[in-house]
Amino acid sequence: MDQEYERRLLRQINHQNLPTEARLSKCVSATCSPVSVKSGDRFIPTRAGSNWSINFHYANENCRSPSQNHKAKDASSDSSKDTVAYAALLRNELLGAGIETVPDPHTDDRRHAVLAQDSHSLFRYTVHTKRVPFDSDNEVSPYSLSPLSNKSHKLLRSPRKPARKISKIPFKVLDAPELQDDFYLNLVDWSAGNLLSVGLGACVYLWSACTSQVTRLCDLSVDGDSVTSVCWNERGSLVAVGTHKGYVQIWDAAGGRKLTSLEGHSARVGALAWNGEQLSSGSRDRVILQRDVRTPPSAERRLQGHRQEVCGLKWSPDHQHLASGGNDNKLLVWNSSSLLPVQQYSDHLAAVKAIAWSPHQHGLLASGGGTADRCLRFWNTLTGQALQSTDTGSQVCNLAWSKHANELVSTHGYSQNQILVWKYPSLTQVAKLTGHSYRVLYLAVSPDGEAIVTGAGDETLRFWNVFSKTRCTKESKSVLNLFTRIR
Numbered sequence: 001m002d003q004e005y006e007r008r009l010l011r012q013i014n015h016q017n018l019p020t021e022a023r024l025s026k027c028v029s030a031t032c033s034p035v036s037v038k039s040g041d042r043f044i045p046t047r048a049g050s051n052w053s054i055n056f057h058y059a060n061e062n063c064r065s066p067s068q069n070h071k072a073k074d075a076s077s078d079s080s081k082d083t084v085a086y087a088a089l090l091r092n093e094l095l096g097a098g099i100e101t102v103p104d105p106h107t108d109d110r111r112h113a114v115l116a117q118d119s120h121s122l123f124r125y126t127v128h129t130k131r132v133p134f135d136s137d138n139e140v141s142p143y144s145l146s147p148l149s150n151k152s153h154k155l156l157r158s159p160r161k162p163a164r165k166i167s168k169i170p171f172k173v174l175d176a177p178e179l180q181d182d183f184y185l186n187l188v189d190w191s192a193g194n195l196l197s198v199g200l201g202a203c204v205y206l207w208s209a210c211t212s213q214v215t216r217l218c219d220l221s222v223d224g225d226s227v228t229s230v231c232w233n234e235r236g237s238l239v240a241v242g243t244h245k246g247y248v249q250i251w252d253a254a255g256g257r258k259l260t261s262l263e264g265h266s267a268r269v270g271a272l273a274w275n276g277e278q279l280s281s282g283s284r285d286r287v288i289l290q291r292d293v294r295t296p297p298s299a300e301r302r303l304q305g306h307r308q309e310v311c312g313l314k315w316s317p318d319h320q321h322l323a324s325g326g327n328d329n330k331l332l333v334w335n336s337s338s339l340l341p342v343q344q345y346s347d348h349l350a351a352v353k354a355i356a357w358s359p360h361q362h363g364l365l366a367s368g369g370g371t372a373d374r375c376l377r378f379w380n381t382l383t384g385q386a387l388q389s390t391d392t393g394s395q396v397c398n399l400a401w402s403k404h405a406n407e408l409v410s411t412h413g414y415s416q417n418q419i420l421v422w423k424y425p426s427l428t429q430v431a432k433l434t435g436h437s438y439r440v441l442y443l444a445v446s447p448d449g450e451a452i453v454t455g456a457g458d459e460t461l462r463f464w465n466v467f468s469k470t471r472c473t474k475e476s477k478s479v480l481n482l483f484t485r486i487r
Helices: 003-016 020-031 052-057 066-074 078-095 110-114 150-157
Strands: 172-175 188-190 195-200 203-208 214-219 227-232 238-243 248-252 257-262 269-275 278-283 287-292 300-304 310-315 321-326 331-335 343-345 352-357 364-369 375-380 385-391 396-401 407-412 419-423 428-433 440-445 451-456 460-465
Touching (some): 195 227, 287 310, 310 352, 331 364
Antiparallel strands (some): 172 460, 227 238, 238 248, 269 278, 278 287, 396 407, 407 419
16 A cells, blocks of 8 residues: 555544544634735635734844844945835835835834834735725826835935945044143143144144144243143133143244233142133132132132032133033023022933033033943923933043034943044934054144044043035035044
């Protein structure tokens, strides 16, 4: 007897020997189906309990490792943009999602925004009893030669933004011997006249971004002092120099001469901030002095609110409020007339040095905490409310907003020493730059708002192109393009 025939015969005999209840239950379970709508003559089991939109979205992600998913999430190449467009096209045709524009691949919430919850099952054969006009958005004209729906046609015709590409390599590197590895100092600033001032030991050097020429502005070693902070005024003509002994010197950059030396602090001056002709200075003596450089030194305002060293100072773009951060983990906001802080924020768990006012939204203030905190926080100073916060994973040393887009850059110390570019308000990372071997303690933005310079205890200054602005072809050249690339 044939073996295959014998196997089928035995299977049939065994089935006939089963108890009646078992065969009945088996038959009932096989024929039951949760079909609740009018269907055609084909029997296709429904899958109402499956969320096919989510399964379709995660089909490619489940077969990749977490590290590969993270790299794909951070990628901003043209291929990733095409992948998103192709996935949206498939959702339109297979799931009826109705997507008309290509979602941004950098947005974390895009999977929730484009996934439409569909009530009908994907693989059900249903007889439509109501005819839909052919000019509906979800239907295709009977005269169309394209198999795609109208929504998909709109998707393909939607404008495509060019992919954002940020170079991971600095376009210039300068040696900065004796650049101190001290979290509480501010030794780098970029003027409106495209001059970079750097405090190295007891000297302040000026580097021209136009000619790459280096000049020494001052030398404090004669007085046995050292530089602890530098800050340019808004016009780029005067540079303030804070010293270890508590002096604040005002220098004329063009003439290379000292105009005045201000006393008043009993300890080092680590933070400086200009507000027109007024200069604010923060010191280890916990005092903030505000003075007008045009008046006698006796006319000063003393702001006392911090219990430890003042390490961060920034004036708001409207020149009405001063934000100060201290080693007491406090962030204070002062107005131009009161001697007491008008607002106080105590959410940080470490020193607050990184402070930046948004040039795009009135009253928006960003701050970053030290090693024990590592958080980036945002505040609405108009209402005194905390807005958002995110854990960066490392010490936040500096913050700076882009002048042209709602983005900001942060530099970090322990333990990753990285530079991060954030998109606000989604707080998604646009880029992560590495290269410094020590904490990235110093940060300054170029006058055109496109490049930044970072300094670290590894005694190097690195220039990065992180921000961009829309310009015509005739204006595509800037003085920053004259830099020679050093690898």
